[in-house]
Amino acid sequence: MDADALAASFNLIKNVVMPTAVYVVTNNGTLASKIVDGTTQTVIISTSAKAPWVSDIASNRVLVRKNGYSLPEINMNAYVESMISSVCIEGLIGAGDRAICVAENGKIGTIMIFDGKNMPAVKLRDEINNGVKMNLVDSVLKIAFEIAREGREGMHTGALFVVGDSKDVLEHSHQLIMNPFEGHSKSARDIVDDSNKATMKDLAQLDGAMIVDGSGMVLAAGRHLDTVNGIDIPMGLGARNLAAASITKITKSVAVMISSTGIVRVYHEGRMVFEAKAI
Known part of the structure; x- marks a missing residue:
């Protein structure tokens, strides 16, 4: 998985989508740093990495959440949707947000766009x-x-x-x-x-x-x-x-x-x- 290519794709998409929040799932410090440097919005990073970059990258604008999970190669998008729902529940992404999610597992990467008002965690209120x-x-x-x-x-x-x-x-x-x-x-x-x-x-x-x-x-x-x-x-x-x-x-x-x-x-x-x- 090419971190430079995924980061470049993110930069193109973000200029069109104009996100209010960015969610990153990666163990790759290079990719995480490129995403953070490429936006002024709040960035939420989910990682199981224990490398020094994990603590170095955290700031008032960058929230790093450590987890013990690895993204699967099959149904990765569905897995990411489930993970971002938990972020919505905690109020980190709300109904008024438009979020870009960049996720990779070392072999393949994906970029997904989420409209907060359509997230399952937000729609739960209607249920x-x-x-x-x-x-x-x-x-x-x-x-x-x-x-x-x-x-x-x-x-x-x-x-x-x-x-x-x-x-x-x-x-x-x-x-x-x-x-x-x-x-x-x-x-x-x-x-x-x-x-x-x-x-x-x-x-x-x-x-x-x-x-x-x-x-x-x-x-x-x-x-x-x-x-x-x-x-x-x-x-x-x-x-x-x-x-x-x-x-x-x-x-x-x-x-x-x-x-x-x-x-x-x-x-x-x-x-x-x-x-x-x-x-």
């Missing part, structure tokens, strides 16, 4: 119309992506959040363990409060689901969810996905789940409405 506050779902999604990206002790781990319609959700579930949130103040159970984020991330990774009411208060963790028949989930997905789909089918809730492979999915009305790989 969720059952009364659950979208800003609350956004807060849970941000925690979910951090769990998917960071894992526990360097290993990916799964988790499940159920947001909204908490009365019915509790009626269709039971505790697997003692509820770690019982007896704690509202301020300590507020999932939107950043000062509680570390606790939320740790307790969400217990077996079972974390239940969040419509105001953002966590009511319980370690909760086993009832499942129902007639749920249609993609082949190969396991019990956590079935539980997420089931609870949103029988209640007016939204479920956000994290797989042990670093994928975040959102379920609503018994079906998956969003899927993205964390970066």
Whole structure:
């Protein structure tokens, strides 16, 4: 893969597209530097490289995100679309942005153009119309992506959040363990409060689901969810996905789940409405 050629193509395209943000997926320091030097816009770089350029290139305008993934040669564009969705969830690329993504895996490269308002992470707001506050779902999604990206002790781990319609959700579930949130103040159970984020991330990774009411208060963790028949989930997905789909089918809730492979999915009305790989 020729870094000079890919950077030259980017420079031609950016003069036509006039992007407001640039997203780069590469382990190639030469390519990353050429892209950064070729634009005045915010640049988000996703890399698994451990070379010195990774820290040298970071600045107020350049955000470097380290990941442990390598882009596949097959379906690379679909993989990149999934990765950029996680960037949208974190608010780094919004509905008003037009972004250029430059991605390469050492063998092949691609340049993609994204219109923020058409991104799945942005369109998710149109899907969720059952009364659950979208800003609350956004807060849970941000925690979910951090769990998917960071894992526990360097290993990916799964988790499940159920947001909204908490009365019915509790009626269709039971505790697997003692509820770690019982007896704690509202301020300590507020999932939107950043000062509680570390606790939320740790307790969400217990077996079972974390239940969040419509105001953002966590009511319980370690909760086993009832499942129902007639749920249609993609082949190969396991019990956590079935539980997420089931609870949103029988209640007016939204479920956000994290797989042990670093994928975040959102379920609503018994079906998956969003899927993205964390970066």
